[in-house]
Amino acid sequence: MHTILVVDDQEGIRFLLKEVFKGGKYRVVTAADGAEALTKWEEWGPDLVLLDMKMPGLDGLDVLRKLAEKHRQVPVIMMTAYGELQIVEEALGLGAKGYITKPFDILELRQTVDTILAGAGK
Ligand SMILES: [Mg+2]
Secondary structure, eight states: OEEEEEEOSOHHHHHHHHHHHTTTTEEEEEESSHHHHHHHHHHHOOSEEEEESOOSSSOHHHHHHHHHTSSSOOOEEEEEETTOHHHHHHHHHTTOOEEEEESOOHHHHHHHHHHHHHTTOO
């Protein structure tokens, strides 16, 4: 089973994404901030990360930088607000696989995740 790590400081988003991906195919683990994301990353060894860019404390770019230092490459999809083009470019430069803009299209998000994880094996 593939594990998805959802990182967002908004509880509503964490809840929503848990609902979107539940149902047997994926395990969803959530983190409310960057520090918790790194802990959960170590603990669960996720196959994919959905990462909010705007968070208090360590933000999405900080988390990306930390993950880049790890030995295990995991696809990261950023969650950004409309117009955050500079953040998107910086995050792609740090190795993020792609991004979705909030408020996001659930079907499109699910498709993106399915496609990435289908190619991941396991
Ligand atoms: Mg946020």
